[in-house]
């Protein structure tokens with residue numbers, strides 16, 4: 001009985017989390033976190049006046065967010081406020097701990113449940129394009145802390161010899177670059193290097209070009225192209241593949257193309273979501289989230305193209321297998337301690 005009760009507690013926590021995601025999404029989309037963060041403290045009435053939204057719904061949102069410990073409440077003045085730490089997580093897209101993008105990813109992904117039900121019955125899936133621009137935008141916002149605060153500051157310096165080469169100036173290809181934030185961060189940090197970002201998702205490439213212009217970074221270019229459509233010359237010294245190979249329709253074919261595009265002394269720096277091919281090893285906070293989101297995103301986008309459908313978590317074992325199938329002679333795992341991504345190095 002005690003064990004059953006423990007399972008029920010987990011179910012209650014998960015359902016509470018699911019509804020909290022719903023309210024988190026509403027707060028993020030309606031600018032409620034940012035409106036509250038801009039004030040020292042405020043009542044539901046003041047928030048309604050400020051935002052032009054319905055006071056009764058706002059009061060319920062505020063109470064829910066207090067229960068979730070996302071915001072604070074002062075019973076004496078009947079006002080709500082956010083601590084600096086809460087503001088960093090919910091109201092500042094540029095902070096290293098911003099998490100608002102996760103709401104934007106999670107809820108619209110769950111909205112796809114009727115179609116995913118159909119896919120469970122009949123196979124097939126929902127392509128990245130069909131998932132809509134909001135999902136691409138959400139991925140950019142979810143990953144922004146990585147690219148603004150970790151990529152050049154922490155991750156690349158842990159790859160032996162790479163930063164020296166980037167500083168001297170090399171050619172870099174960022175495959176599945178999405179909205180281009182990693183490419184721009186790299187080009188900005190290493191002005192002697194030249195970065196090309198490619199992605200077949202046209203709306204993402206449009207936004208990537210805009211980002212490069214806004215950041216006034218000139219040693220980067222973006223192409224609305226799939227990896228398979230890339231001309232095989234010139235070759236690249238570094239190919240970056242961040243969180244994209246497992247989503248692809250033909251991951252082994254994609255890695256074969258990467259091999260063709262790589263200079264003879266080049267390196268593929270390939271990251272995949274942290275986790276294991278063994279589901280028992282994913283019984284942790286991040287593992288649970290990734291394993292359960294897989295059918296709603298990573299699996300379905302590959303299934304939509306009749307693809308390999310690797311799912312979100314391939315683990316190191318999956319990475320090694322794909323690299324060998326694609327004909328890479330050398331595989332290594334870099335010592336980058338990250339709960340979000342694990343990093344593999346491939347050489348011809």
Ligand SMILES: C[S@@+](CC[C@H](N)C(=O)[O-])C[C@H]1O[C@@H](n2cnc3c(N)ncnc32)[C@H](O)[C@@H]1O
Pocket residue numbers: 128139140143175176177178179198199200201204225226227228241242243244247248249254
């Ligand atoms: C999960 S997103 C990651 C985007 C970005 N690298 C990041 O970490 O924010 C995966 C990306 O891979 C792209 N992609 C899928 N298949 C591709 C292919 N065959 N060639 C190039 N990019 C591809 C998708 O369009 C999508 O933008």
